[in-house]
Amino acid sequence: MRTKRNDAGNLSIDFLVGFTIFMVTFIYVATLIPSLFLNLQGYSIDYNAVAYRTGVILVEDPGMPYNPPWESLPVSYEGNILRFGLALSDGTTTIPNVLSTVKINQFFCSTWVYPDDYESRALFGSYPYHFNISLQTAGSNVTRSVGEVLPENYGYSRRVVKVKEESYATIGPDTGSWHPDYRTDDYNVTTHLFTIFLNYTALSENGPYYNNPAYQINPISPMGEGIMVNLTDLENTTDTVYDAAHGIPPPLINLTDIQVERSVMVYNGYGYSPSNKGFTPVQGSYELYIDGNSTAYSFTPTTPPLNITSNVSLVINPFTLNSWGSQGINPSGKITALNITLQFELSHGDGFLNSTQSQPYGAFDYNYDPANVTQPALQDGVMEVAVW
Amino acid sequence: MVNDRGQLYTIEGIAASMIMLFTTFLVLNATTVYTPGDSHISDMQLEQIGTDSLRMMNMQENGSAGTNPLIAGTSPLQDMVDNLPVVNGAIAPAPDAFDPTNAFNVTFTNYVDNKTGSETDNLHYTASVTYYDIANKTTGSLLLSANRNLSGVEHPVRVTEWVIAYRPVPGDVTLTEPRVVLVEVLLWRD
Amino acid sequence: MARLSDDAQWIVMMGFVVSFSFFFLAMILNQSTVVGQTSAESVLDFPKNDIRDVRSVIIQSTSLVPVNITAAHGLILQNDIETISLMRKNAIVTYSVEWPAPPVTETFVNIHYNNGVTAYNETWQSL
Numbered sequence: 001m002r003t004k005r006n007d008a009g010n011l012s013i014d015f016l017v018g019f020t021i022f023m024v025t026f027i028y029v030a031t032l033i034p035s036l037f038l039n040l041q042g043y044s045i046d047y048n049a050v051a052y053r054t055g056v057i058l059v060e061d062p063g064m065p066y067n068p069p070w071e072s073l074p075v076s077y078e079g080n081i082l083r084f085g086l087a088l089s090d091g092t093t094t095i096p097n098v099l100s101t102v103k104i105n106q107f108f109c110s111t112w113v114y115p116d117d118y119e120s121r122a123l124f125g126s127y128p129y130h131f132n133i134s135l136q137t138a139g140s141n142v143t144r145s146v147g148e149v150l151p152e153n154y155g156y157s158r159r160v161v162k163v164k165e166e167s168y169a170t171i172g173p174d175t176g177s178w179h180p181d182y183r184t185d186d187y188n189v190t191t192h193l194f195t196i197f198l199n200y201t202a203l204s205e206n207g208p209y210y211n212n213p214a215y216q217i218n219p220i221s222p223m224g225e226g227i228m229v230n231l232t233d234l235e236n237t238t239d240t241v242y243d244a245a246h247g248i249p250p251p252l253i254n255l256t257d258i259q260v261e262r263s264v265m266v267y268n269g270y271g272y273s274p275s276n277k278g279f280t281p282v283q284g285s286y287e288l289y290i291d292g293n294s295t296a297y298s299f300t301p302t303t304p305p306l307n308i309t310s311n312v313s314l315v316i317n318p319f320t321l322n323s324w325g326s327q328g329i330n331p332s333g334k335i336t337a338l339n340i341t342l343q344f345e346l347s348h349g350d351g352f353l354n355s356t357q358s359q360p361y362g363a364f365d366y367n368y369d370p371a372n373v374t375q376p377a378l379q380d381g382v383m384e385v386a387v388w
Numbered sequence: 389m390v391n392d393r394g395q396l397y398t399i400e401g402i403a404a405s406m407i408m409l410f411t412t413f414l415v416l417n418a419t420t421v422y423t424p425g426d427s428h429i430s431d432m433q434l435e436q437i438g439t440d441s442l443r444m445m446n447m448q449e450n451g452s453a454g455t456n457p458l459i460a461g462t463s464p465l466q467d468m469v470d471n472l473p474v475v476n477g478a479i480a481p482a483p484d485a486f487d488p489t490n491a492f493n494v495t496f497t498n499y500v501d502n503k504t505g506s507e508t509d510n511l512h513y514t515a516s517v518t519y520y521d522i523a524n525k526t527t528g529s530l531l532l533s534a535n536r537n538l539s540g541v542e543h544p545v546r547v548t549e550w551v552i553a554y555r556p557v558p559g560d561v562t563l564t565e566p567r568v569v570l571v572e573v574l575l576w577r578d
Numbered sequence: 579m580a581r582l583s584d585d586a587q588w589i590v591m592m593g594f595v596v597s598f599s600f601f602f603l604a605m606i607l608n609q610s611t612v613v614g615q616t617s618a619e620s621v622l623d624f625p626k627n628d629i630r631d632v633r634s635v636i637i638q639s640t641s642l643v644p645v646n647i648t649a650a651h652g653l654i655l656q657n658d659i660e661t662i663s664l665m666r667k668n669a670i671v672t673y674s675v676e677w678p679a680p681p682v683t684e685t686f687v688n689i690h691y692n693n694g695v696t697a698y699n700e701t702w703q704s705l
Contacts, residue, residue, distance in 0.1 A: 012397070014396075014397050014398045015397035015398075015586070016397075017397070017398045017401065018396075018397035018398035018399065018400055018401025018402065018586060018589060019397065019401055019589065020401070021398070021401040021402055021404075021405050022400075022401040022404045022405055022589050022592070022593060024405075025404070025405035025408050025409060025593075026408060026592075026593075026596060028409075029408050029409065029412045029596065029600065032412055032416065033600070033603070035416065036415075036416075036603065036604055036607050037607070046617065048429045048432075048433070048618065049617040049618070052432065052433075052436070052617075052618075052621060055436075096630070097440060097443060097444065098447075134504040134505075135504065136504040136505075138502075143504045143505060145504070156433065157433065157436065158433070158436070158437055158503065159436065159437075159440055160437065160440035160441050160444050160499050160500075160502070161440075161444075162444055162447065207451065208451035209448065209451065210641065212451075214447070215448070215450065215451030216451075368451065370451075375450045375451040376450060376451065377449060377450040378447060378449055378450065380444065380499070380502075382502045382503060382504055383504075384503065384504050396586045397586040397589065399586075400586035400587060400589040400590045401586070401589050403590050403593070404589050404590045404592060404593025404594075405593065407590070407593045407594060407597050408593050408596050408597050408600075410597075411597035411598075411600055411601055412597075412600060414601075415600060415601055415604040416604075418604075428616055428618035428619045428622060429616075429618040431618070431622060432618040432621045432622050435622065439627040443627075443631075518662055518666055519658075519662075520657065520658045520661050520662055522654070527661065527662055527665045527666065547627075548628070548631070548666070548667065549631060550631050550632060550634070550635035550659070551635075552635065552638055552639060552642075552655075566642070566647070566655070567654070567655065567658055568635060568639060568655050568658040568659050568662070569658075569662075570662050570666055570667075572666065
């Protein structure tokens with residue numbers, strides 16, 4: 001029998017009811033699907049991973065570029081710095097967990113903008129993390145930090161580190177300092193030359209513990225540390241003893257000149273010694289601290305003589321040492337022999353400040369002998385990285 | 389006019405709804421939600437701190453030994469291992485005022501508990517030295533230091549550091565030295 | 579009897595299709611969280627500090643020979659390292675030393691480390 005074709009366009013109520021029930025349930029189930037994706041949020045879970053990674057990058061890596069090192073690049077070249085790193089390195093060997101003071105100072109320097117500069121060079125990743133990186137060394141109350149105040153919950157990484165400190169030489173009549181006892185018969189000579197000799201070859205190749213960078217006094221690139229020479233208790237070194245009770249005035253000691261000269265070390269058959277072609281002067285800057293005065297002096301040929309009562313400190317920063325090594329006729333840093341000569345004018349005769357009689361270089365040898373120079377020490381520290 | 393020709397639609401609709409709802413319930417009940425608080429993260433942080441601290445203790449403090457490597461200068465951890473008295477077996481160096489157990493306790497807790505700022509952490513540890521006994525062809529261990537005894541419910545992390553000890557260890561008949569030992573520390577947080 | 583009307587069976591079939599697809603989706607997502615390793619686990623797994631440490635002690639102990647200890651005693655140190663590594667660290671560590679023979683002035687140490695998951699090989703050369 002022929003079924004009557006139904007083209008009236010009406011739907012039966014039962015169909016509508018059934019279909020409505022189905023559609024309502026379907027829509028409800030469809031809205032539950034996003035809850036399946038609840039556990040796949042990527043960003044909040046990996047705060048600890050990012051903190052760990054940042055800690056490793058800062059503490060175990062010397063940064064990029066590492067030779068010439070990123071901390072030596074001038075401000076205009078900061079786009080060339082690809083990655084921050086604080087670990088000590090001499091260009092080939094990196095000592096993880098031992099940090100360089102120069103790099104620390106550059107990293108926490110206020111010219112970097114938080115958070116953009118640090119994000120692209122230490123944190124990495126496209127998500128805009130908040131972070132706080134802080135470093136504290138033992139013996140200092142100051143905590144250096146960069147970043148925001150910590151919230152309630154954050155990813156965390158803590159690293160135990162050592163910070164390499166600079167070497168220094170203390171020269172004076174006291175038993176604790178190096179006492180050259182240069183007293184000669186030339187008590188009537190009033191101009192004395194005290195020379196500090198730096199043998200770059202020995203310093204960069206004969207370090208302790210197989211030239212471990214953590215214990216090296218490194219004057220050449222990549223940035224080593226600076227040096228400091230303290231001449232102390234100078235009023236007690238002259239032959240005329242200062243005695244206020246009997247009206248004997250303290251000796252007048254004037255620092256009249258500082259000369260820096262460079263030569264090269266040559267092999268003379270049984271060892272290395274400065275070339276007999278002589279020393280050539282080089283230009284550079286240094287800091288002088290007179291009598292504990294924290295104002296630094298810089299010496300120019302027109303500076304009048306500086307009067308010294310008791311002590312004088314000469315501080316040379318690592319950038320300067322490196323540049324002195326590369327000036328001159330043969331600009332190869334490693335074979336440099338450097339003489340820093342301080343010229344003193346004295347009212348009383350004194351052989352102490354005359355280093356021309358010492359062996360073998362006729363100067364105070366700034367080397368790895370602990371009796372001469374206080375060697376670089378490693379200071380404990382802790383670094384914390386928080387990311388949220 | 390009203391007949392039962394469309395009733396099948398209603399029944400089918402209800403049946404389909406029941407199926408979908410039941411499946412949804414089954415699925416959502418069974419999905420595990422990943423929570424970020426699993427113990428691997430705290431284990432990783434503890435292990436990092438522990439290895440860093442042991443490594444810093446095994447570094448010489450400065451280069452004052454001069455250019456003669458290794459023999460002249462020892463690290464603090466080497467000193468502690470060298471001065472550890474041994475109850476049985478080899479003869480140890482004569483004990484002097486230096487107490488290696490106390491020295492290790494002070495130095496190690498200082499390293500692991502130190503934080504930037506004024507707060508300190510509070511970690512517990514047990515440290516021992518593992519050596520190889522040549523005579524008995526076995527490894528043995530000596531207790532170095534501890535600031536809490538293990539009771540079994542803690543969740544510790546083990547960190548180690550190799551040390552060259554300038555002393556004989558149990559089993560050395562002819563008192564030869566140096567020997568290589570492993571300092572093992574179990575570190576945990578309450 | 580009259581054939582039962584099966585015009586509405588497509589509704590139930592749609593219901594089944596939706597259910598099965600929901601089930602399938604949930605299964606896939608569930609497996610994805612189980613298969614991946616958390617980054618903390620990978621950090622704990624990789625023996626970075628172990629390798630650095632054992633490499634450093636191997637180089638130190640070979641550097642003691644021949645000035646401070648004899649070569650025979652160097653073998654005792656080697657046995658110490660290899661045995662304790664195997665017994666306590668679950669890692670196979672072997673190394674061999676090529677002493678300087680003129681005209682060569684460097685010492686070469688071939689270090690091999692394998693803890694079952696990570697293998698490390700190095701030839702260290704003295705200065």
